[in-house]
Amino acid sequence: MRSQRFQNRVTAGRFTLPAAILISVACWILSAILLPDLEIRKGNYPLWDIFYSSCIPTWGTRLFSFILYSVIGYFLIGLNNAFAIIRMRASVQTAIYFLLISVCPTMHILYAGDLVAVTFLIALYFLFKSYQQSKSASYLFHAFVFIGMGSLLFPQLIFFVPVFWIGAYSFQSLHPKSFFASLIGWSVPYWFLLGYAYLSGHMDLFYQPFLELVNFRSILFGFRPWELATIGYILLLYMVSSSHCLIAGYEDKIRTRSYLHFLIFLNFCIFVYIGLQPALYPHLFSLLLIGTSILIGHLFVLTNSRSSNLFFIIMLVGLFTLFGFNLWTLL
Secondary structure, rough: OOOOOOOHHHHOOHHHHHHHHHHHHHHHHHHHHHHOOOOOOOOHHHHHHHHHHHOOOHHHHHHHHHHHHHHHHHHHHHHHHOOOOOOOOOOOHHHHHHHHHHHOOOHHOHHHHHHHHHHHHHHHHHHOOOOEEEEOOHHHHHHHHHHHHHHHHOHHHHHHHHHHHHHHHHOOOOOOOHHHHHHHHHHHHHHHHHHHHHHHHOOOOHHHHHHOOOOOOOOOOOOOOHHHHHHHHHHHHHHEEEEEEEHOOOHHOHHHHHHHHHHHHHHHHHHHHHOOOOOHHHHHHHHHHHHHHHHHHHHHOOOOOOOHHHHHHHHHHHHHHHHHHHHHHHH
């Protein structure tokens, strides 16, 4: 271990994930003390409002958000172990996820996108399972069931349905049968919603997700300073890690390259959507960090050079600097 660089000692260390969790808890507590009355961006999502008001007490919004992020972090480990994206049983992608989410105090409050991120990650799992499957209809059906479930709380998730179709096509699993299976899977949650809305006499619950899709807000550069700094930091990491995946992709298996290329494309679409609709930043940020954490973990685990070690140290310093800047800006 002494002969290894600092980057490799951290990424391969058994205490990296526990340390990241402790740092995350400390950031959560500090933001709760310094920013007890954070402004929550309201959305026109009636199903989410019903769930939030009936199931989440006011004092528990930070606790429930941390629990959801912990669930996502656990699923990230399972996703890597199932598909060997980083070529080893690594948990560094979860550690990176915790650190990235911790430096954004406004994300410590529960948003619809946090719960949707769980369904989004499960949908990714089934999409990856469909890779070159001759009978892929069941996998795409389940993937799009979870996309449909997430879109009930965050309707704009429907815009990513074509992205998942492109991914299925690149995985050679999109056939006429699986295509119609995906449509049926996406519609299943809406059939349940239609039944509930009809029996309860509140048909507006069924119409509202579709009305929200056409409610495209004005394309304005409406980022606040801390949002701009955070997006810029993550965009830099995304560009560097994506470039590494594309340049050094020959070291991975063909299957792994397909997964990584899809994550690069998916995150690119999320970045574009955030740029077009800054008002949806809190909901899309949780989705963005899923793929970004995997790409960054792939970069730091599988590189061992002086330049990568220096970049790793700069990234850590920048991470804590970003947290301080965000706190100072929001005070």
